[in-house]
Amino acid sequence: MRTQVCIIGGGPSGLLLSQLLHLAGIDSVVLERRTRDYVLGRIRAGVLESGTVDLLRRAKVGDRMDKQGIVDEGIVVAGETHGFRIDIKALTGKSMMVWGQTEITQDLYDAREAMGGTVIHEAEAVKPHEMDTDAPFVTYYKDGAEHRIDCDWIAGCDGFHGVSRKSIPRSVLKEYERVYPFGWLGILSETPPVTHEILYASHSRGFALASLRNENLSRYYVQVPQGEPVENWSDDRFWDEFKARIPGDLAEKLITGPAIEKSIAPLRSYAAEPMRWGRMFLVGDAAHIVPPTGAKGLNLAASDVHYLFEALKAHYLDKDDSGIEDYAQKAAARVWQAMRFSWWFTTVMHQFPDQSGFDRRMQESEITLLETSKAAQAAMAELYVGAPY
Numbered sequence: 001m002r003t004q005v006c007i008i009g010g011g012p013s014g015l016l017l018s019q020l021l022h023l024a025g026i027d028s029v030v031l032e033r034r035t036r037d038y039v040l041g042r043i044r045a046g047v048l049e050s051g052t053v054d055l056l057r058r059a060k061v062g063d064r065m066d067k068q069g070i071v072d073e074g075i076v077v078a079g080e081t082h083g084f085r086i087d088i089k090a091l092t093g094k095s096m097m098v099w100g101q102t103e104i105t106q107d108l109y110d111a112r113e114a115m116g117g118t119v120i121h122e123a124e125a126v127k128p129h130e131m132d133t134d135a136p137f138v139t140y141y142k143d144g145a146e147h148r149i150d151c152d153w154i155a156g157c158d159g160f161h162g163v164s165r166k167s168i169p170r171s172v173l174k175e176y177e178r179v180y181p182f183g184w185l186g187i188l189s190e191t192p193p194v195t196h197e198i199l200y201a202s203h204s205r206g207f208a209l210a211s212l213r214n215e216n217l218s219r220y221y222v223q224v225p226q227g228e229p230v231e232n233w234s235d236d237r238f239w240d241e242f243k244a245r246i247p248g249d250l251a252e253k254l255i256t257g258p259a260i261e262k263s264i265a266p267l268r269s270y271a272a273e274p275m276r277w278g279r280m281f282l283v284g285d286a287a288h289i290v291p292p293t294g295a296k297g298l299n300l301a302a303s304d305v306h307y308l309f310e311a312l313k314a315h316y317l318d319k320d321d322s323g324i325e326d327y328a329q330k331a332a333a334r335v336w337q338a339m340r341f342s343w344w345f346t347t348v349m350h351q352f353p354d355q356s357g358f359d360r361r362m363q364e365s366e367i368t369l370l371e372t373s374k375a376a377q378a379a380m381a382e383l384y385v386g387a388p389y
């Protein structure tokens with residue numbers, strides 16, 4: 001088989017890139033190692049920056065989002081005793097959209113199918129070859145037979161555990177990492193959200209977050225120690241702990257119910273550079289991971305896709321390779337800004353096991369600054385809503 005762009009990974013990055021390329025008349029094949037149902041079953045991100053919202057509309061997968069997504073114009077930050085609102089819309093002129101990653105992936109799969117796009121599921125042992133030559137290709141196994149796809153470019157959209165990044169020589173790849181000594185225990189419950197804006201609560205018992213998917217679907221998290229087994233958390237234990245960490249007025253009106261999904265995600269900051277090796281590009285989680293505190297993971301994947309799509313479009317349609325040359329530097333510059341924001345917000349809001357009284361006072365002072373200073377709120381709002389592409 002031959003294609004112009006071979007995309008490894010059928011998560012949000014790979015599907016969105018393939019969809020945008022298709023609309024520009026550029027051919028691609030997506031290789032995904034899992035089934036479609038498995039990919040759609042992953043409960044992950046939910047808050048979209050305005051740039052991501054625009055990109056989804058541009059990819060013609062924005063209709064359902066515009067009808068059913070919830071426009072989010074502010075966030076609530078809480079310390080030990082009370083919460084306060086940061087008016088993102090008033091401070092930046094932009095708003096966010098609450099629309100789940102599962103819904104985005106569903107719409108992207110439907111759009112790829114409707115347009116006759118090639119997405120090969122259960123592709124095993126996918127391997128990129130000859131990326132440092134002008135004739136790269138990708139091999140994989142399906143139904144016991146080996147297949148080969150020749151291409152002009154390879155897009156490594158295969159997430160943190162994928163094969164693309166690992167194919168870059170160790171002598172070339174630079175990795176930067178911070179692993180946090182805690183994780184997030186998250187539950188999804190078919191109950192009305194306790195607040196219609198996302199609540200970030202920094203409590204001495206640990207961090208808690210209240211978010212929502214729709215009027216009757218809530219996503220709540222509490223910080224738990226690293227390595228904590230999810231089996232240790234009955235629904236009742238979760239609700240008791242969650243209530244203890246959020247401001248009293250909200251705890252009083254919280255409606256609880258059975259968890260329809262419960263899982264623990266570790267928190268880490270990670271970046272690999274360069275984001276391009278010869279004719280292979282790294283996109284999204286394949287190149288970087290941020291802790292979910294700033295809601296940046298999926299949004300960074302979308303901005304990488306934007307830069308790569310523009311670069312490939314200019315290459316094929318305008319014979320202009322400047323975007324290809326600039327991709328790694330442009331994408332990484334935006335990644336590092338979001339990386340800093342996510343690290344800062346994580347550090348301010350969570351309890352660290354070795355934290356001193358002084359450290360807690362510093363956290364409280366940061367939160368007071370956010371509550372009382374319009375300048376501090378404006379700086380945060382600008383980063384939260386996302387830098388323009």
Ligand SMILES: Cc1cc2nc3c(=O)[nH]c(=O)nc-3n(C[C@H](O)[C@H](O)[C@H](O)COP(=O)(O)OP(=O)(O)OC[C@H]3O[C@@H](n4cnc5c(N)ncnc54)[C@H](O)[C@@H]3O)c2cc1C
Nearest residue numbers: 009011012013033044045158159162284285295296297298
């Ligand atoms: C538990 C969890 C919670 C999260 N919560 C948030 C959140 O609240 N907010 C936020 O912004 N972000 C969140 N994220 C991050 C966000 O989900 C990711 O940034 C986003 O999924 C990145 O998309 P991607 O397509 O780059 O990677 P992925 O979604 O990881 O997709 C990669 C795809 O590649 C496939 N693949 C992997 N290896 C291979 C291979 N060898 N061959 C072929 N295919 C392969 C995988 O099966 C997968 O479908 C969360 C992530 C996790 C894990």
